[in-house]
Amino acid sequence: AFTVDVKSVANKQIPCHPEQKMLDAFLRRGEWIPNSCNQGTCGTCKVKVLSGTVAHPPTPDSVLSYQEQEEGFVLTCQSVPTSDVVIAVPAADKPSSTGHLLRDMTATVLQMQTTATDTLTISVGIDEPLEFSAGQYVELAIPGTNDVRQYSMANPPSQSNVLEFHIRRQPGGLATDAWIFDSLTAGDAINLTGPWGDFVYDDDDDETGMILLAGGTGLAPLKSIALHALTVNPQREIHLYHGVRRSADLYDVEFWESLARNYSGVRYVPCVSREHWSGRTGYVGDAMLADFDSCRNYSGYLCGPPAMVDAGVKAFKRKRMSARRIRREKYTPAP
Ligand code: FES
CATH class of the missing domain: 3.40.50.80 (Nucleotide-binding domain of ferredoxin-NADP reductase (FNR) module)
Structure with a gap:
């Protein structure tokens, strides 16, 4: 693993595997970096690389301006280190009560209920309670693919063993049409990662x-x-x-x-x-x-x-x- 050294925080060295996104490495250690979409589209998770190298897909100008890219800014949700790296995190308001540990979980579908046209409410049980802030989301892994879909918890954080999601069918959607609305049933296991995001109760x-x-x-x-x-x-x-x-x-x-x-x-x-x-x-x-x-x-x-x-x-x-x-x-x- 490489280390990512955060300049704005004294002595903060985060180990990061060569295939691991830097944001993922931070959140799994409970170290807060502002983040929202985890998809490279909002720009919230940008940091400046002061030394070392990172690999990342091309970033559209609308997410990081050319000037920012010239200055060495990268999106931590898209970048993996290719050497030891020193970064600076732009000062941002830390939303209250985030900083929960990001982790992988296996959940069991407990209940699926059609609640409106093309809309399901699903509840899933997890063995180890998930600590999260009201408003955050998890990513569900779509079986047989490397894709994930993001769903916000509808349950309050006090109910940490049973998560509730509201899912709207997307016609032709890889996750909804081909999986959730088609074959997913109570008793099935699903893999989740979370919690993500900074849309939280203040x-x-x-x-x-x-x-x-x-x-x-x-x-x-x-x-x-x-x-x-x-x-x-x-x-x-x-x-x-x-x-x-x-x-x-x-x-x-x-x-x-x-x-x-x-x-x-x-x-x-x-x-x-x-x-x-x-x-x-x-x-x-x-x-x-x-x-x-x-x-x-x-x-x-x-x-x-x-x-x-x-x-x-x-x-x-x-x-x-x-x-x-x-x-x-x-x-x-x-x-
Ligand atoms: Fe949105 Fe990284 S670009 S969290």
Whole structure:
């Protein structure tokens, strides 16, 4: 193994195998490097190589600018060391309560339930509890391939032996069509790695009201975040907007309705954008804009398709939510 020496942290030497991505090596030691997509598309995990060499696939200019690439910046989620390396990690806000050990697990499928059109809720059991922060995700290995798919935990961290995932079928998808919706059944073993990501509940904001905007199965991490927030403070003001195209795509309706009945601070607003129905129509960002005069004293969490997340962030800013209180995760469907 080579060592990766982190300059910004005194005496921090991380062993890294020649085929191991540097981010993987760090997280398995519980050393925090900002990261989000683990796919080379967000740029969050960049570091500057001060000495030594690393190998990595070509990085698009949109993820790391040519200037950054010239200056020696690389993505740790894509790079493997080819010698001992010294790196500098750009200063970044460490999200609260990350830094859990990344590890490989084998899980057993306990239950699979169709909850809406082309949508499954799956729960899996793991032998050793998984420590994670509400909002994080794991990668499921697709059997017979080297591919993985990312799914956020919908269960709160306090429920660490049984993980819940919300999975939407992608027509023709290697993971969903050809495996999960086709042949996966209760009792099957699946291999997972996690936890990943920095879309997490921020415990600096324990007192502020929260507005959660979800699109489709982007509901999963927000369910984890809401349940965790209520464990910390059962009086917490939480507004959950769930956007889908058609009313048949809504799921977990009873769960959220009963949460709203049992916790006085919880409000549930399902929104349907492509058909008329008995409830709110339109996009979640627009529904939120109509409901709030000001978001100055709220924190915002968004998860869903990129266009929904971008529109929601804009809507929060229009209502004066401070940028540091906005946390987001974009779900981009894999083939
Ligand atoms: Fe997104 Fe590495 S580019 S985590």
